[in-house]
Amino acid sequence: MEGNAKGAAAPVINPDFDRRNRDWYVDKLVQVLMFLGGISAIVFIIGIFVFITREGFGFLAGEFNFAEFFGSPNWRPTSAKNETFGILALVAGTASVTGLAMIVAIPFSLGAAIFIAEFATGKTREFLKITVELLAAIPSVVWGFIGLAIMNPLIIDLFNVPVGLNVLNAGVILGLMAAPIMTSIAEDALKAVPDRYREAAEAMGATRWQVIYKVVLPAAKNGLLGAVLLGVGRGFGETMAVLMATGHSINIPTSVFDSVRALTATIAAELGETAVGSTHYEALFTIGIFLFVITFIINLAADLIVRGVRKG
Structure with missing residues (x-):
């Protein structure tokens, strides 16, 4: 048993x-x-x-000195007499390119998101969404070639400047790179707004544009801000396109026609020719730590904002 x-x-x-x-x-x-x-x-x-x-x-x-590292514009890690590890010019170059990229990307991405979410229907909407996704899949080195081969001579001819590899070139290219991901996230935020908001506004006699401007956009503002922050993170961490389109000159820019050097481009250009374990090598990784922390904070803030709008 x-x-x-x-x-x-x-x-x-x-x-x-x-x-x-x-x-x-x-x-x-x-x-x-x-x-x-x-x-x-x-x-x-x-x-x-x-x-x-x-x-x-x-x-x-x-050798880390906080005041010199963040306050000096002189980046001379290979100087035989006076090694200087100042990233102020590199930070200024990165910030100027990213800022101009957002000026380019935000109107394009928000406009495209509004059109796809509120005006396009049927096959038109699906075609535009697929096109946006394809643009996001273009490799950064291809965008860099566009900046080098097309934007460079175009800027020289249009603005009569000696060099077309500058803040303007990199900002436009980076803005076009960031726009697809921003468009996709912004469109999701707009579609998340309940239809009853639109129906109530239309029942009160509001036009289509009034519904979008006074109802939909305010309701989706957190999601739209999250899209912008993710675009900033993409621009701040981009490497190849910025390396090829900025001119790679250590300089604090005073004009959009000045050549600059970005933090990511500095790491990409110098790490392969630096002795492993040297002070220069370790300083480049310190820049990497700084970049990691900044991009992590930006992406975390964007994620928290998007989570907040979903819960709302």
Whole structure:
């Protein structure tokens, strides 16, 4: 009797289990895979931060001077007499290019998002959404070639300047790169506004533009701000296009026609020719730490804003 009871309690492995059991196992497997995917993303981010912090720790613990690093425009890491590690000009170059890119991208992206969400219908909407996604998939090096081969001579001819690789060139290219992702997120934010808001405004006699301007945009403002912040993060962290379109000159810009150098471009251009473990090498990783922290803060703020609008 005891043996039979134990045998009855033991699970029976049946190769022909029914569909409900099979679906249960598949569901559990998918849950485990999704969990591992989410955890792996967190592990990779932590691993990247630990790696760049380890490589730059020697500079932070030794030659790092806060006032010089963030307050000096002189970046001379290979000088034989007076090594200087100041990133003020690099920060100014990055900020000027990113700022101009947002001036270009925000009107285009918001206008496209409003048209797709509020005016386009049927196949037109699907075609535009697919086109936006395709634009977002263009590699940054291709945008860099556009800035180098097309925008460079165009700026020289239009504005009669000696060099077309400058803030204007990089800002336009970076704005066009950031616009697709901003358009996609902004369109999602506009579509998240309940239709009853639009119907109530139209019932009170509001025109289509009045509904958009006075009802839809205020209701979606948090999501739109999140889209802008993600665009800023994309612009701040871009490398190849900025490297090819800015002129790569260490300079605090006073005009959109000045050549500049960005933080990311400095790392990309100099890291391959720097001795591993040298002060210059560690200083470049310190710039990487600074970039990681800034982009993390921007993306975290955007994510919190978007989460807030979803809960609202």
